[in-house]
Amino acid sequence: MxxxxxxxxxxxxxxxxxxxxxxxxxAIFHQGDFEQTIKLDSTPVTSADLxxxxxxxxxxxxLTPDIPVLSEEDAEIPLSIRESWQRYWLVDPLDGTGxxxxxxxxxxxxxxxxxxxxxxxxxxxxxxxxxxxxxSLGNGAYKRSQGEDFPIHCRSGYxxxxxxxxxxxxxxxxxxxxxxxxxxxxxxxxxxxxxxALKSCLVAEGQADCYIRIGPTGEWDTAAAQVIxxxxxxxVMTTDLQPLTYNRxxxxxxxxxxxxxxxxxNWKDLLKAAS
Numbered sequence: 001m002x003x004x005x006x007x008x009x010x011x012x013x014x015x016x017x018x019x020x021x022x023x024x025x026x027a028i029f030h031q032g033d034f035e036q037t038i039k040l041d042s043t044p045v046t047s048a049d050l051x052x053x054x055x056x057x058x059x060x061x062x063l064t065p066d067i068p069v070l071s072e073e074d075a076e077i078p079l080s081i082r083e084s085w086q087r088y089w090l091v092d093p094l095d096g097t098g099x100x101x102x103x104x105x106x107x108x109x110x111x112x113x114x115x116x117x118x119x120x121x122x123x124x125x126x127x128x129x130x131x132x133x134x135x136s137l138g139n140g141a142y143k144r145s146q147g148e149d150f151p152i153h154c155r156s157g158y159x160x161x162x163x164x165x166x167x168x169x170x171x172x173x174x175x176x177x178x179x180x181x182x183x184x185x186x187x188x189x190x191x192x193x194x195x196x197a198l199k200s201c202l203v204a205e206g207q208a209d210c211y212i213r214i215g216p217t218g219e220w221d222t223a224a225a226q227v228i229x230x231x232x233x234x235x236v237m238t239t240d241l242q243p244l245t246y247n248r249x250x251x252x253x254x255x256x257x258x259x260x261x262x263x264x265x266n267w268k269d270l271l272k273a274a275s
Contacts, residue, residue, distance in 0.1 A: 007113055007121040008136040010063070014123045015132055015144070017059040018109040021052035022127035025094055025109070029128070036101060041216075044097050049073055052093035052109060060089050060111075067113075070252075072220045079250045087115045090246065092220040095124075096195035104171070105129070106194030112223035117245045122227035124197050133201045133228050141204055141231035154234040154261030155206040164189035168199040168208035168259075178212050181239065183272050200225035203261045204232040211259040212239065219252045225259075234261040241268055 028034050028048040035047040053073040060069050070077060071091040082088075089111065094100060096107030105128035113121035124133040133152070135141040142149045155166070164187040169175050171192045179188065191208045193199050196217055202208040204225070222244060226236045236244055239256045260267055 007115075008139045010113070010121060011123070011134055011136055013063055014111050014113075014121065015125065015134060017056055017063070018111050018123045018125035018132070019130075020059065021055045021093060022109045022125045022130075024048070024051045024055060025100070025107070026127040029100060044101060045073065046094070046097060046100065048100060049094040049097055053091070056091050056093055056109070056111065060091075064089075070220070070247075072218055075218070075220075075252055079247075082247050085247065087113065088247070090114050090119070090220050090223045092197075092218070092224075095197045095221060098172075099194035104194050106171070106198055108195055108197050110197050110220060110224040112220075112227065114223055114246050117247055119223040119227045119246065122224035124201055124224050124228065126198065133204065133225075135228040135231035137227060137231070139231065141228045143201075143205060152205040152228075152232050154203060154229070154232045155209055156262075165210065166191055166208045168193060168202045168211040170194060170199070177214055181212055181214070181272055182270055196221045197225045200229055200236070200259045203234055203259045204228045206261065209261050212256070213254075213258075214239075214256050217254045217257075219246050219254060222254055222257065229259055229261075232261075234259065237267075239271065241271075 025048045037045055039045050053071050057069050067087055067089055068085055069089040073093055092110040094107055095110050099106040109125040111123045112119040120137040122135055132144040141152050143152050166189045168191045169178055171194050175190050199211045203211050229236050236259050239258050
């Protein structure tokens with residue numbers, strides 16, 4: 001059993017778990033022969049999601065037997081039980097199932113440790129590139145690539161005289177869905193990528209200034225990336241600029257949210273929804 005008084009001590013163990021799950025996903029992806037069904041919430045699930053779920057839950061329960069695990073693939077746990085959890089693991093075994101089905105590489109494994117309604121440790125592992133983003137509260141954000149760890153930081157600032165605000169958007173999304181959220185006409189550069197967590201990580205490593213998500217997501221979609229964003233100098237908020245919290249409601253569905261790299265910018269003035 002691992003000690004959890006200092007979440008940063010768990011980082012390497014959690015990265016190893018995410019990597020093992022990612023290897024299973026990658027093997028199924030390359031085989032191309034996976035089962036696919038539609039869940040009650042009308043979202044797809046594949047045999048890769050379920051294989052990763054099984055690995056992650058088994059390994060986390062072995063690592064920290066006293067900490068419950070809440071996974072997207074086993075989320076029917078009522079608030080009456082969850083509200084007694086001060087600390088728990090929050091997992092999306094395969095973020096970007098639609099990308100996986102479409103044959104895109106833009107999917108990831110997400111594992112977060114939530115303490116007192118806020119994520120304090122986050123790992124985002126990308127199976128197809130074997131890259132990993134990770135952070136723990138108060139210890140900075142990092143990207144592991146080709147065996148080396150690099151500190152990552154949000155873009156130092158979008159200034160008014162710069163040519164464009166860099167917006168991370170989905171490969172398959174009409175960009176007007178996002179552009180219509182803004183009050184003022186200005187130049188935008190669209191940075192396209194699949195997977196909610198991966199677009200958040202673009203902001204964390206300074207490749208985009210902002211990511212706005214309009215439409216349903218679960219708390220498991222944001223927790224791991226939220227720690228990384230925060231430690232990289234940014235913020236994750238609802239589109240009316242309130243902080244995201246976890247495990248406070250019966251529903252585990254997030255409101256629409258915005259990921260920003262320059263937390264000092266006047267986003268309230270820029271966004272219609274915040275006016």
